[in-house]
């Protein structure tokens with residue numbers, strides 16, 4: 132209940148940002164922060180709450196993005212419909228990946244690599260079939276009108292991504308306070324013990340990946356409508372998958388606000404580094420990679436782990452010793 | 457005679473060359489505490505794993521409450537009312553005691569509030585009432601064993617299979633946990649124990665099976681079973697031999 | 709149905725490419741077999757090796773095969789340091805953490821390479837770059853033949869090292885059981901780092917053998933990670949023979965599916981194999997062996 136109130140307050144405050152931030156540059160940064168938080172929270176549902184680390188969230192993101200784009204460009208279907216179609220298409224992809232991995236008990240690094248392989252397969256497919264514009268990519272014609280899910284002002288885009296992020300965070304909040312979430316976290320912490328208590332581990336994980344895929348797909352829809360251009364590398368390339376996992380890992384996986392915190396920190400770093408070093412290609416990625424190494428080495432529970440209870444820290448150490456023994 | 461609650465018939469299981477279960481049959485009667493004993497590596501845990509769906513027997517069948525559950529999944533078996541605990545306790549580390557027990561409670565209770573209330577109630581029953589908000593990983597060994605019992609209890613089972621729930625506890629802790637197990641039985645829940653602690657088996661269970669190298673070698677009332685020469689030879693053999701040798705030495 | 713005149717060169721091409729894949733996979737399978745971790749930075753480190761060979765060749769005029777004396781030892785040192793300094797400390801009891809940390813390393817290495825070496829694709833010029841050998845009526849570039857032989861020699865050397873040296877015995881003991889190995893006085897951290905170093909040294913060998921018939925760019929390693937891992941899975945984690953056979957197999961599959969499906973779609977065959985093999989046979993087709 133308390134977290135729900137805090138969540139509502141945070142998002143109410145975030146909703147006011149366009150009234151105070153008039154500069155398009157800053158509003159764009161705010162948009163990208165919420166967009167990253169959306170992708171990060173989507174990953175967090177499966178990776179944080181469910182303990183299933185995916186390296187291939189681009190599979191969902193790209194499917195959402197291509198669905199809304201292809202429906203518009205090739206079939207003239209309104210992107211508002213495409214928005215839901217994109218989310219659902221991502222859910223279908225998630226169900227396929229979830230079915231083929233969880234059904235056969237794939238976990239840990241194997242699961243991570245198989246998700247990556249799925250994303251790669253989709254990248255190659257989208258690079259080869261004409262419907263996605265193949266390697267050339269897909270340009271969504273500029274037709275600014277709210278009915279077209281295209282806006283003249285950044286403020287409206289902000290509210291679009293804000294609403295999507297709000298839904299994702301509300302869903303994560305629900306995970307933290309529901310039977311489904313309790314079962315998901317139980318499977319994460321000990322699958323055998325959970326199953327012995329009657330938790331249908333396979334079904335719980337499958338639902339988690341579908342939920343996660345849905346919000347990742349929404350992120351893809353937003354990307355397509357905001358930038359109006361897609362190619363196989365943008366949609367299904369590794370960057371989206373990396374961003375999706377980096378954000379919650381920085382902020383704190385398995386926590387409600389971790390992805391928001393991570394998104395803020397990530398964009399702050401990339402803005403500051405751009406100011407200091409200039410627009411050198413790849414430099415922010417070097418920082419991202421270094422950050423990932425540092426977080427995993429020294430703060431596996433993320434920044435949130437610093438802020439809230441540090442109780443589990445000694446336990447982690449003990450577990451580590453047991454691992455090594 | 458009504459059919460027993462749990463009917464295990466002719467279970468066989470091999471791992472590579474190891475025959476972990478050789479044609480094991482036993483029937484667990486309703487409403488009692490019964491037990492399964494045997495030396496380390498006898499195949500007790502493996503038998504539990506097969507009964508509860510974690511391993512598939514090579515052959516044989518398992519019936520629970522009159523229905524065939526051979527090959528059913530652990531989840532399904534838990535839903536039917538049979539819960540196992542683990543010899544190596546498996547707490548959901550990083551979650552509170554309350555949340556741990558609530559996972560069990562959620563098997564029958566959909567609402568979060570209801571499950572948390574149930575968790576609290578069960579925690580009190582097993583003596584974890586003042587540790588509800590503690591991280592499960594910070595519990596002592598005895599506390600973790602209680603947690604295993606509590607989680608199982610919260611699912612409102614008809615039958616609980618306890619795998620060495622007393623192992624690793626000191627005598628005073630054992631004295632504390634035994635009444636908890638009795639109380640579970642008094643709620644009408646049937647119990648099958650795997651136990652090493654002989655004193656516990658003698659005082660708790662009404663009937664016992666002895667497993668050795670995967671096969672049953674004796675069964676009966678505990679006090680008869682422990683005096684069965686087969687059992688002494690197979691199960692207590694080494695200990696007895698040592699004790700006798702020691703006594704002889706003392707006599708000299 | 710294309711006739712044999714097209715299929716045979718394609719298969720030969722696949723076999724030689726596959727040998728290189730095998731070489732890359734040998735290091736990965738060694739690391740996996742001993743440390744039970746997946747090195748996601750494998751491709752990025754291969755790329756570093758390729759740049760090392762490239763600059764040794766273009767700046768100092770060293771023949772890529774002479775670089776075999778320099779690059780693999782340097783890569784060994786790098787691998788040793790990485791394992792001891794970073795990777796070995798990152799697990800915290802979860803294998804995904806290793807994957808994450810090596811992913812982070814690969815991002816850093818690739819983007820630093822982009823910064824220092826720019827994104828251009830580079831090749832080297834050797835006297836034998838365009839020499840060909842005729843095999844069953846098909847022409848195979850000479851460097852590819854050398855690479856093919858080199859892969860087998862390397863696998864043989866690795867096997868000998870594992871079988872006949874003290875280090876090999878220590879590695880095998882550690883791979884089997886850490887606790888027992890440390891009890892008999894094996895310094896686990898050191899031997900793990902040696903194994904990781906050896907795995908990365910294999911990449912150094914691969915880089916020297918690869919560059920004469922290939923190219924280098926900051927992203928060149930990306931394509932190799934999943935392919936190498938597919939081979940490792942296919943061949944059985946930790947098995948050298950498996951890596952060789954798996955590498956050749958994947959090379960041929962890639963060449964043939966490229967022939968039948970076209971260059972771009974052809975790669976799907978590999979990932980499809982990867983997914984199917986991982987899902988159904990996580991211990992590999994040839995079983996588990998170290």
Ligand SMILES: Nc1ncnc2c1ncn2[C@@H]1O[C@H](COP(=O)(O)OP(=O)(O)O)[C@@H](O)[C@H]1O
Nearest residue numbers: 471474476494495496497498499500501502503
């Ligand atoms: N998953 C497994 N794979 C191979 N062998 C196993 C496995 N589980 C148990 N065993 C073997 O089966 C035998 C019985 O083990 P277990 O059931 O744990 O005995 P107990 O619980 O009576 O001590 C032992 O020899 C053990 O090594």
Ligand SMILES: [Mg+2]
Nearest residue numbers: 500501502543
């Ligand atoms: Mg046991």
